[in-house]
Structure formats: structure tokens, C-alpha cells
Amino acid sequence: MAPENPGPADPARSLALLWRTSGPSGRRGRQGIDVEDIVRAAVDLADTEGLAALSMRRVAHQLGVGTMSLYTYVPGKDELVEAMVDAVYGELDLTAPAPGGWRRHLEAVARRNWELYQRHGWLAQVATGRAVLGPHAIAKYDHELRALDGIGLTDVEMDAVLTLVLGHVRTAARAAWEAARTEHRSGMSDEQWWAAHAPHLTRVLDPDRFPVAARVGAAAGTAHRAPHDPAHDFEFGLLRVLDGIEALVRTRTVDPGATTPR
Template sequence: MPSERRGKPDPARSLALLWRTGEPTGRGAGPGLSVDRIVRAAIDLADAAGIDALTMRRVAEALGVATMSVYTYVPGKAELLDVMIDTLYGVMSRPAESPEGWRSRLERIARENLALYRAHPWLLRAETSRPVLGPNSMAKYDYELGALTGLGLTDVEMDAVLTLVLGHVRSAARAALDAVNLERETGMTDAQWWQAHAPWLERLVAPGRYPTAARVGTAAGQAHGTAHDPGYAFEFGLQRVLDGVAVVVGERVGGAAVVVDERGADVGR
């Protein structure tokens, strides 16, 4: 979590900024400057250089204004991050027509969130367990809960299921990002890393000492071409999460697991 978030928040200032109430128009703010322009510049900066490069000074430089002009609109980096997150939530796809079946709807939500993290990896560090209470965040939550309506789940269970699915997405996105960063930092792909280490491992570990690990590790490596395939892990994990949700849904509608077709549409119980 960014250290800038450790200070005591001011709810009035944060919410006024998120909901754009009373946006300042004072002198010295710079020509055409607004919260939206500042946030767009900040997102572009974070996308290009990462969250560590995001400072109020660099955002001001990108806009061609004095740093204090940015502070006229945004109190600090913590508040800026909240508005950046809320802004990106607002550009996510929310089609009016939903796929048939709760499972297909949750799959689409998972993939939409994964696409957001892939496009803006810094979100993985910017988000916290405390929700951003902006209009787009609320709209996103409301839309995603719609995938779970009418299934007999309690409100608490609906929230828990959504939290479970999105938690899997974040975990998968973080693992994929770690793999990219590790390759960049070491200058080696996973395959190259294993090629370099395998001969040493063979010398150090006696044959047959770890038979299960050797068998499974070899099978996984041959299947994925590497020790870990983030894409496979996401897909496999998502289906297992949804299998678990199906059990809960089945219990609520009569004690039988919900049967789904290849599209994830409910076809029987």
C-alpha cells in the first residue's frame, strides 16, 4: 500500500473531490485546469512510468503548470489515487444486455477486471481494502452485484461471492505482473532461468528423493513450457471458484448443485 495513504483521511475533502462538488476556480490554477485534466495526466504518467513515479510535481510538469496549481484542485497524492481509481472504474464496459446464466455473467466480470489490471498494472498497488467511495466505484459494485441477483443468496453472501471472484482476479493479475517484472529485472525468461538452474539441481538432488515433486513439476513444465503459466492459473482458478459458488447457489435453490452448459447458462438443478 502506498505510504501516502497512511495519514488520517479527511472524508469531506475526499468525497467532495470524488463527486466533483465545489470544484475550485481560484486564481493561479492555470488555464483550463480541472480535476479531470489532472487525473488524466496522472493516469498517463502512472501507465507510462509506474506508481512510484507519480508525484504531484511530475503531474504538474506534464500539465505545464506550477505544482501549487495542482494542489488547488487535489489535496494530495492519496486523494489523487482515489480519483484515478474511480475514473478508471468509470470507463469499464457495462453492457445493458447480460449473458444468460449467473456463471457466464461472473466470468465476464472477472475478465473485465483482469483486462483493467493488464492495462493499468499500478492499480494492484493503488487499491486498498477500503473502497473508493466515488460514483464510478458505486456504479461498478452495483453492476457486478447484478450478476448475483435472484439466486437466493443473502446480501452478505452476494458481497462475499463478488469479493471472492475479484480477489482471485487480483491474485492472478499480480502473479502475471510479477512474472513480467522478474523477467525485466533478471533479463531471463522462465525457460532460460530453468535451463540455467536445472543442471545444478540435478547434481544436488539425488534421483528419487522427491518423486512426486519431480513427476508433477515435469508434467507442469512440459504442459506450460515454464514452471508457472499465469493465464492457465487464472482460467483454472476462476472455474474452481465458480464451481464452489455453484454449490452454494444449489443449496439455496433446493440442495442440488446448479448444472451449467458450456456457456455457463443454468440448465438444470
């Protein structure tokens, strides 16, 4: 059996896979499958069982073909994951930027990405050290940058601002995924876990020794009925991130008399 990723990735073949520009990727083989079938089966598997369950063997089993037949279309697991990411990016609504200026647009971008993570929890597990260079990923990047164009930021700052927003979404989404995984593994929700532990913690925690932790922890526990709430963390953090970006944009506004950054 071939290894999941036999040797260093071939950039030309990786991009040909993502863009479906050459080779057998765009046509069905003798076993009646093509790249779209493979990617769709892989996404379905990851949606159901998580990224850790993904392998070329499991995907082949889903499709009812031999594992080696997949390598005709996909070089290895890493390239398959890239194709999966690009495919689900194609689900995003890339219509015109939301009305109301750059801030409203960035907020909409964040919420659409958050919703995508909720549909595909495995996305939060994918390594993000290197960008996916597929057509849907490029279209997503172009769309998400548009409302930042012409508001006084440099091109590098525009990229950094978008990276900051999407990084916040990913962090919150990963926390939500980890909470869901812990609940599944333990059979106990965060709310149930907190209800079981909070009374015992109250008995052992000395508020005179830890006054701030006792007060704030109790307030947060009461508010969330859990140690924390990933959805609340997402909402709170998003607003703070946007506030910080707005402070930067205000320093770059061309018209100093404007009340709202352009």
C-alpha cells in the same frame, strides 16, 4: 513543498473530488488545468512507469505546472490514486449482465477486470483495504452484483461472492505484474529463466528424496515452459472459484427440481 498527503484525509473533500461536486475540481484554473487533466496525467505516468513513480511533483511536471497548483484540486497523493482507480473503472463495459445466468455473468465480470489489470498494471499495486467510493466504482459494484440478485444468496453473501471473484482476479493480475516487472529488471523472460535453470535443477534434485515435487514440477515446467503461468493460474482458479460458488447457489435454489441454479 507540501507533503504528498498532508494529514488525515477529509472525507467530504475526498468524495467531492471523486464525484466532482464542489470546489475547483470541475473548472479550469489560471494555469489551464482541471481535475480531469491531473487524473489523466497520473494514469499515463503510472501506466508507463508504475505506481512507485507516481508523485504530485511528477504529475505537475507532466502537466508543466508548479506542484503546489495541484493541491488546489487534489488534497494529496492518496486521494489522487483513488481518483485514478475510479477513472479507469469507467473504462469497463457495464452493459446488461451476460446471457446465461449468474455464472456466465460472473465469468464475464472476472475477464473484464483481468483485461483492465492488463491495461493498467499499477492497479494490482493499489492497496485495497478500503473501497473507492467514486461514481464509476459504485456503478461497477452495482452492475457486477446484478446477476447475483434473486438467486437465493443473502445480501452479505452476494457481496462476499463478488469479493471472492475479484480477489482471485487481483491475485492473478498481481502475479502477472510481478512476472513482467521481474522480466524487465532481469532482461530475461520466465521461459528463458526456466530454460537456463531447469537442466541444472535436474542434476541436483534427487527424485528419490523429493518424488512428488520432482514429478509435478517437471510436468508444470513442461506445460508452461516456466515455473508457472499467471494466465493459466487465472483461468484454472476462476473455474474452481465459480464451481465453489455454484455449489453454494445449488443449496439455495428455490426450485429443488431445477437443473440449473437461477
